[in-house]
Amino acid sequence: MALNSINTNSGAMIALQNLNATNAELGTVQQRINTGKKVGSAKDNGAIWAIAKTQSSTASSLNAVKDSLQRGQSTIDVALAAGDTVTDLLGKMKEKALAASDTSLNSASFNALVSDFNSLRDQITKAVSNAKFNGVSIADGSTQKLAFLANADGSQFTVAAKTLSLAGLKLSSTSSFSTAAAAKSMIDQVSVALGTATNKLASLGTSSTGLDTHLTFVGKLQDSLDAGVGNLVDADLAKESAKLQSLQTKQQLGIQALSIANQSTSSILSLFR
Incomplete structure (x- = not known):
């Protein structure tokens, strides 16, 4: 049986975790769209970033050649x-x-x-x-x-x-x-x-x-x-655009889910009337 508590709202916590995860994904997609790169820094993918930097340096040095x-x-x-x-x-x-x-x-x-x-x-x-x-x-x-x-x-x-x-x-x-x-x-x-x-x-x-x-x-x-x-390192902008729309919808649903979870504790007030 679920515990009726105003101190701990498990549903709200789960909804918030999902919303935060969606926001993090949305931020990543927006960064890829803004920069045009799926690997823009070492923290995105260290190994790929290192290879790309080395090859970019070689390509640039060929200008001198x-x-x-x-x-x-x-x-x-x-x-x-x-x-x-x-x-x-x-x-x-x-x-x-x-x-x-x-x-x-x-x-x-x-x-x-x-x-x-x-x-x-x-x-x-x-x-x-x-x-x-x-x-x-x-x-x-x-x-x-x-x-x-x-x-x-x-x-x-x-x-x-x-x-x-x-x-x-x-x-x-x-x-x-x-x-x-x-x-x-x-x-x-x-x-x-x-x-x-x-x-x-x-x-x-x-x-x-x-x-x-x-x-x-x-x-x-x-x-x-x-x-x-x-x-x-380049991002597939067509793919990222489709993902952006999906995440934006998911974000709106997450906000609604969190709102519903937060309202669930208001039913406890009816017990004291």
């Missing part, structure tokens, strides 16, 4: 642009040397060709010396290789430098000719230099393609890490 690789792209692109100019100049130098090898030329015409040849030669030096990005060049012979970040662990993507200066092409700042015979000999030298330049540019092009491919991979890796973290 992408910056480094993009800087590498720009450095190689500048070198390739200089290389295109160098090959064009070498082609014109070969043309001038071929024209000067004609023994039927008069002195004025020959000297004009020599002057043009020397000017083109000097432009190669100017083009290569200006082929720098952020003060760094892989075309002027100032460095043998450049290393860029390849992953979040600090591993590197190495690009071998290719010297496109006159010295790197087996020419010099004094390479020229003074006779038709010397001009004919210069044709072969310039042809060799042109072949050397195109081979070096081909190598730089391969390095650029490899760097582009790796940059694309890093971007996909970062996206995959972000998606993985989202799978771990």
Whole structure:
């Protein structure tokens, strides 16, 4: 038989316990809806939170890798642009040397060709010396290789430098000719230099393609890490919305149940009338 007491109301205590539990669940759901996360802090799920934090840190650090690789792209692109100019100049130098090898030329015409040849030669030096990005060049012979970040662990993507200066092409700042015979000999030298330049540019092009491919991979890796973290910590808002409505209804019913339980003790007053 239930005890009729005004000091202890078991029904009210049970109703209050259920209402408190509902309010706690409702608070959790509201927090998930507000933040969009089912695991927003370590107290929500310590193990999942730790994994998510580690992977988020890795994904964020890949931004530095992408910056480094993009800087590498720009450095190689500048070198390739200089290389295109160098090959064009070498082609014109070969043309001038071929024209000067004609023994039927008069002195004025020959000297004009020599002057043009020397000017083109000097432009190669100017083009290569200006082929720098952020003060760094892989075309002027100032460095043998450049290393860029390849992953979040600090591993590197190495690009071998290719010297496109006159010295790197087996020419010099004094390479020229003074006779038709010397001009004919210069044709072969310039042809060799042109072949050397195109081979070096081909190598730089391969390095650029490899760097582009790796940059694309890093971007996909970062996206995959972000998606993985989202799978771990993001809340299903459709599910949480449905649960919110259910808990709100449950909360209202809990309040009514507590009200009814509190009113039950008023029946004791009728015993004293």
